[in-house]
Amino acid sequence: MKRNSIKFSLMAGASLLAAPGLAQEADVSSAEAQATAEGEPTNSLNEIIVTGRVGNTAQTQFEATVSVSTFDASDIAEVAPLTVADLFAQVPGVWAESSGGQAAANVFIRGIPAPGQFLFSKIQVDGLPVFEEHGIGFLTPDGLYRNDLTTERLEAVRGGSSSVFASNAPGGIFNYITKRGTDTPEGGVKFEWGDFGHYRVDANYAGPLGEDTTFSIGGFYRVADGVRDPGFRGDEGGQIRANLTQQFDRGELTVSASHIDDSNLFLLAIPLDLDEDGDLTDLTGIDANFGTLVSDDIRDTTLLFPTGPQEFDLSDGINNVATTIGLEFEYDLGGGFTVTNRSRYVDGETQFNSAIAFGAEDANTFLAGQLGAAQAAFGADVAAVTASFLDGTPFGLPDANGVGGNNGNGLIGTSGFFPVNSDYDNFINDLQLSNSFDTGIGIHNITAGFYSSFYSIEQFQTFAGYVHEIANSPRQIELTAVDADGNAVGTLSQNGFTNFSTGFFQNYSGDGEVFAWYLSDEWEVNDDLRIDGGIRYETQTLEGAVEIPGTFDLSAQNTLLPTGSLPTTADDAVVGGTGQFESFRETYDEFAWTIAGNYVWTDYLSTFARVSDGFRTPTLDDLASAGADNTGNVLVGSVFQVEGGFKVNLPRFQAFITGFYSEVDDQPFTEPVNDMNGDVIDATIIQSSETIGIEIETEIGPFYGFSINAKGTFQDPEFAGLTVSGGGLTVDDSAITGNRIPRIPSRIISVRPRFEFAGDDIGLGGSDGSIFLSIYNVGDRFSDIGNTILLPGYTTLGAGARLGFVSGFELSVVADNLTNTIGLTEGNPRTDLFAPIGGDVTTATFGRPIVGRNFRVSVGYSF
Numbered sequence: 001m002k003r004n005s006i007k008f009s010l011m012a013g014a015s016l017l018a019a020p021g022l023a024q025e026a027d028v029s030s031a032e033a034q035a036t037a038e039g040e041p042t043n044s045l046n047e048i049i050v051t052g053r054v055g056n057t058a059q060t061q062f063e064a065t066v067s068v069s070t071f072d073a074s075d076i077a078e079v080a081p082l083t084v085a086d087l088f089a090q091v092p093g094v095w096a097e098s099s100g101g102q103a104a105a106n107v108f109i110r111g112i113p114a115p116g117q118f119l120f121s122k123i124q125v126d127g128l129p130v131f132e133e134h135g136i137g138f139l140t141p142d143g144l145y146r147n148d149l150t151t152e153r154l155e156a157v158r159g160g161s162s163s164v165f166a167s168n169a170p171g172g173i174f175n176y177i178t179k180r181g182t183d184t185p186e187g188g189v190k191f192e193w194g195d196f197g198h199y200r201v202d203a204n205y206a207g208p209l210g211e212d213t214t215f216s217i218g219g220f221y222r223v224a225d226g227v228r229d230p231g232f233r234g235d236e237g238g239q240i241r242a243n244l245t246q247q248f249d250r251g252e253l254t255v256s257a258s259h260i261d262d263s264n265l266f267l268l269a270i271p272l273d274l275d276e277d278g279d280l281t282d283l284t285g286i287d288a289n290f291g292t293l294v295s296d297d298i299r300d301t302t303l304l305f306p307t308g309p310q311e312f313d314l315s316d317g318i319n320n321v322a323t324t325i326g327l328e329f330e331y332d333l334g335g336g337f338t339v340t341n342r343s344r345y346v347d348g349e350t351q352f353n354s355a356i357a358f359g360a361e362d363a364n365t366f367l368a369g370q371l372g373a374a375q376a377a378f379g380a381d382v383a384a385v386t387a388s389f390l391d392g393t394p395f396g397l398p399d400a401n402g403v404g405g406n407n408g409n410g411l412i413g414t415s416g417f418f419p420v421n422s423d424y425d426n427f428i429n430d431l432q433l434s435n436s437f438d439t440g441i442g443i444h445n446i447t448a449g450f451y452s453s454f455y456s457i458e459q460f461q462t463f464a465g466y467v468h469e470i471a472n473s474p475r476q477i478e479l480t481a482v483d484a485d486g487n488a489v490g491t492l493s494q495n496g497f498t499n500f501s502t503g504f505f506q507n508y509s510g511d512g513e514v515f516a517w518y519l520s521d522e523w524e525v526n527d528d529l530r531i532d533g534g535i536r537y538e539t540q541t542l543e544g545a546v547e548i549p550g551t552f553d554l555s556a557q558n559t560l561l562p563t564g565s566l567p568t569t570a571d572d573a574v575v576g577g578t579g580q581f582e583s584f585r586e587t588y589d590e591f592a593w594t595i596a597g598n599y600v601w602t603d604y605l606s607t608f609a610r611v612s613d614g615f616r617t618p619t620l621d622d623l624a625s626a627g628a629d630n631t632g633n634v635l636v637g638s639v640f641q642v643e644g645g646f647k648v649n650l651p652r653f654q655a656f657i658t659g660f661y662s663e664v665d666d667q668p669f670t671e672p673v674n675d676m677n678g679d680v681i682d683a684t685i686i687q688s689s690e691t692i693g694i695e696i697e698t699e700i701g702p703f704y705g706f707s708i709n710a711k712g713t714f715q716d717p718e719f720a721g722l723t724v725s726g727g728g729l730t731v732d733d734s735a736i737t738g739n740r741i742p743r744i745p746s747r748i749i750s751v752r753p754r755f756e757f758a759g760d761d762i763g764l765g766g767s768d769g770s771i772f773l774s775i776y777n778v779g780d781r782f783s784d785i786g787n788t789i790l791l792p793g794y795t796t797l798g799a800g801a802r803l804g805f806v807s808g809f810e811l812s813v814v815a816d817n818l819t820n821t822i823g824l825t826e827g828n829p830r831t832d833l834f835a836p837i838g839g840d841v842t843t844a845t846f847g848r849p850i851v852g853r854n855f856r857v858s859v860g861y862s863f
Contacts, residue, residue, distance in 0.1 A: 020499075044070050044699070045656070050127070050173040052157035052165055052379050053532070054432055054447040054520050057656035065532045065596035065608045066161050067093070067658045069155040069697060076147060078752075078772065080800065080814040080856065084123070084142045089172060089776075091156040092695035092711045093660070095744055097825040099850045100404030102235055102264040103143035103318040104352075106743075106826070109158055110662050111691030111717030112639065114742045115671045115829075117144070120616060122162070122670045126178055126256075128344045132167070132453045133512060135619040137670070138352040138420040138461065138810055143320035144260060145176060148220040150241045151203035152177045158695070159641045159660060163592040163614025165532040167451070167514055170592075170639035180246050180254065181214025182206045193679075195855045197218035197225030197233075202860075212247035226265050228440030229472040231296030232315045237262030251331035258322075263319040264356040267292055269469055269828045269848045278843065280792065281824045283470070285407030289852025290824045291472040293357045293415060297390075297496075298476060301417055303464050306552045306561055306576040312419050314353050323350025336437060340428045352420040356463075356841030358830060359846060360411040360470050362402050363387060363395060367479075370492055374481035379492040384483045387412060387467075389475050390496060408765070411470040414478060416502070417462045418744050421831070426455035442525035451538075453514040454562035457689065458622060460576070464495045480566075494561060494570035500554075505575045510544025510584075510620040515757070528600045534590040538752035540617055541758035543585035546624040548599035550578040560604055584623045584631045590615045613711040618668055625670045625684060635686060638666030645695075656697040663720075664689045673729075673833055683729055688720040689741055705756045711747040717741040722785060724834070731785070735837050739787045740831065745809045747793070769804045783827030786837035789844050794823030796850065810860045816853065823850045 045062040052066045053059065069091045071079070074782035081087040084099035085105030097106040097116075114120055118134040122143045130144040158172040166173050188664055192200040204218030226234030272291055274281040282288045299314045324346040331339050361369075371627045372387040387395035398410030406410075432480035434447040468474040476496025480488050492498060516538035529607035554571040561568065574661035596610035616637040624630045646656035667687045693715025701707030719739050724731050738745070754772040776796045785788040800814040824847035832844070 002463070007718035009369075015030065017144070024838070040516075045436070045647055045654050046284040047072075049155055050177070051124070051157070051173055052161040053522065054165060054434070054449060057445045057522065060524070061656070062606055062647055063530060063598060063600065065530065065610055067158045067643060067645070067656075067660075067695065067802060068573060069156045071156075076154065078770075078800065078802070079811070080812070081147055082816075084147060084174075087154060088156065090156070090711065090750060092159045092658075092697050092713050093693070093715075094713075095748060096155070097407045097743075097848075099267065099825040099848045101267050101318070101444060103262075103836060104138070104140045104266055104319065105142050108744050110456065110641075110660055110661060110686070111689065111693060111715050111741060111744055112171050112664055113667070113687055113717070113719075113744070114195060114346070115669050115685075116828075117823045119669065122166045122167065122169040122176040124166070124173055126326070126341050126342070127175060128326070128430060129166070131323075131346060131348075131424065131456045131459075132426050132428060132514060133619055133668070135168070135616075135621065136457060137458070137621050138424070138467075138485070139350050139422040139424065139457070139459070140318055140320065143262065143318055143350065144322055144348070144832050145240050145263070146220065146260065146262065147241065149202045150178050150216065150218040152179045153287050158779060159597065159643055159662070160612050161534060161594050161611045163612050163639070163641075164518055164536040164594050166615050167453070167516060169614070170641070177472045178241060178256075179204060179206055179216045179218070179242060181216045183208055183214065184321050186494065186863060187218070190858050190860035192856055192858040194224065196227045196229070197223075198856065213245070215242065215244045217242040220331070226292075227854045228265075228267055228290055228292035229473070230265060230292055230294040230314075232299055234265030234315075234317065235263065237264075237319075244835060245441060248331075251329065252791050254328040256326040256328070260325045261319075261321045263315070263317050265294060265317045266352070266356065267294065267848065269357045269826070269846050271360040271413070272845045273848070274843060274845060274846065275568070277575045277753065279846070280531065280824070280843065280849075283409060283845075285409040285411075285471050287472060288416070288849050289817075289820050293413065293468070293470075293474055294355050295468065295473045295475070296416060297474065298355060298466065301464075302560060303417070303419075303497075304558060304571060304574060306550075306554065307767050310354050310559055312417070314355060314417075316351050316353050318354075319351040320348065321350075324344055336435045337430035338434045340434070342428075344428045345426070349424070350420075350422045352422070353417075353595070354418045355415050356418050356830065357413060357800070357846075358556045358828065360413045361411050362505075363397050363405060363412045364402070370479060373569070374490070374492055377492070377572070378567070381483045382489060383484040384482055384665065385492060386482055387477050387479050388468075388480065390478055396478060404594065407471045408470055409470050412696060413470050413474065414465065415468060416465050416504075417497075418458065418461070418463050422457060422459045424455065424457040426451045426453065430730055442523055442529075445522040445524070447520045447684045449520075451514070451516040451518065453512070455512045456510070459508040461505070462501045464500050465498045465502055467493060467498060467597075468496065490566050491570070492566045494558075494568045501575045503575055505534055505549045505577070507577050508544055508545065508620070508624040508750070509668045510624065512620060514540045515539050530598045531595075531596070532596040534593065538590050540588045540590075540723045541585070541589075542618070542620055542623055543583070544620055544624065545575040545581040546627065548580045548582060550573050551575055553650075558789050582627060584627070585625060585760065586618070586631050586634070588617045588636055590617065600636070604649050605646065606649075607644070607646040610642070612641050614639045614641070616667055620683070622668055622670055634684070636669050638665045639663070639667075640665075641855040652701055654699045654701065656695075658695045659851060660691075660693055660695065662689075662691045665720075671829070671833070673830055675822060683724055685722065685724050687722040688718050689717060691715055691717040691734055691741075697781055702756060707754050707756070709752040711750045715744075715836050717746070719785065729834055731834070732837070736785045739785060742782050742784060742829075743791070745779040745781045745793070747777070749775075749777040751775040765851070767803060769801065769803040771801040772799065774800070778823065781849070783832040783844050784835040786835055786839070788825055788837055788839045788841050789829055789832050790841050791824045791844055791847065792851075794821050796821045796823065808862050810862070812858045812860070814856045819851055820853050821850070824851060
């Protein structure tokens, strides 16, 4: 369902009557200039922040009442993130999994349990989300924005005020602030090469167009095979962004536009082995650092549905194609009143084609397990099931002791081809009215806001099972039923597919409406004490229709089966749409609040504390999965948080230390898992949790060119309860209460030593440079709710160097995972999550590991 043009026109008209908030942007530049003029130390605690707060007065991190980390363009360049999650991983309190590739990352904040993606946080660009709902499965918000030279900086707020200033984001906000036009021309270009078939170019140019008119334009384009090479080009695409700003006597207007068309390989679990010390190592036949079960053999796939055949291309991977148009206006009304307004419209489509691995089994055992199904389908005369590749070459079976066989491992793998198509649009408007006034007991900066968002989505997803060898970019396998004389009588697969569509099928369309009223007061009691408070009242309406699935025998209409071919069971029970739809509609009225204070004890020490209560409403996914009869049983989750800490701001030592506590009650989500029969279903899971922890962010130096940036998160995320419905799954709540939340580590440490030097020191007069190391340590985690499948902790080592020349040229080298560490970010959540509770702890040997050692070299020029 696409939102009709009348509603869009009304909202666009409202935005023109109001205005987007660039007042904060103007305050950033003026306040930073003042700080520099006064000779204050230049570090992140002195940076002006605009995320997680509203109002038209400047506020530094040192003065702020929120936990916030900032990354300017030079910080981002040093981290050199391949994905947005690589940058988010540098934020204390955040566990970001980027092992799946350059999109569809999983981000967990302060131990809040989630199935993945950005369910409790928002990715924003210039203060508005890239898309309203971050919890819709396989619509990847991190795929709608890419780091490039158009990025000015990133501000990352955890917890606290994000419950009030963003919808469904009690975990936090990641706000990208983009470059705007400048009064004098400036820009840059960068070329990058990587040793994994990676080629990329970035560019940005900004300058004046006339009196009081400036513009900025830029973007990137990239192609890459991928560190895990599937046999085809894994990543290809880019984005372009532009904006135009017109200054007025009492305000300014900015019009912006962007377009992204980017395809990214999606990586999932592979089988591994254990060495004699019990540590993870390669499984014979597949490399843990560079191998993938994503295969060129299954790249061009045709699936059979009741409506006919449909073609898919696995090389599309996660293909995000979206166009965004924005309008921002700020105006000084006089009398201390400032009106600001941000508007954004996005229209896009995401094709999510992936190959999801489920497991690997000894070939003899696997084939023996297929005999019963073969006899049921083709008669009792079936004596065995054989395996061969699609070209007819026999599969090499292991010996009687399970040794040897195909690729030296003799394993047969089971996977699913998983295509998801999401077609969506979204119009967002955020209107604010601010005023600052002195009551005699300090200055109040009060802002009242009205936020509205209208979005529509059509989503189709299915799941087709197939079998294959275990190897890098593996070949598919055909399963053939034979009689006692070895004569083929039928097949349990067709072109490797055992079923063209299993029980995991969904086709729905839906609309969402969000209206929120919020009020904030930043009260500067005196020069030392600041008290902030905010409230948000939000109403959401979600409605749509989901197609009722049915099971079809397509044997008579299997046009993909050549005439004269053996009969197959792959087309016997295909799940597809019946053409009948059932409607759903729910309305939620929710309230969030926060209150905080910051006290500056000295010029170098301040403390803060905050309490907040937020919520997370169900998604259209949740309601579509529940069906019309059960949507009222899908609960609204609540997130209560307390945090506090202190900030030290000395010339060569800065520290930001925060203790936090979060309590999550009755949070629902849907997750594809195996049911009691081993079939893939959409299970509805409702969970509660408690987490206590501490975040540390420090910068020491420079001393004689040496400095160290260190960050750490230490937390204890525990279950406080869990229920599950669907597929006959049951969980004893008391058996898992107190267990660790799956996938989330209790320890995350990042240390980045750096040495900066002048070119004169190495015989390159007029230049400068730096070298650095990157050490990243993660503690043990679990893959299941019973805490029996261990994901071992690991440490990675990276390094880099930069050399800048006075002419504006710069050379950079970055290396990741130099030691080829094998580290699992997740096990196999489809099969692991509900593993038997109470068993012995074993190390996961089927999981998604981080990528292996890789290098990138870039040459840039700026002016």
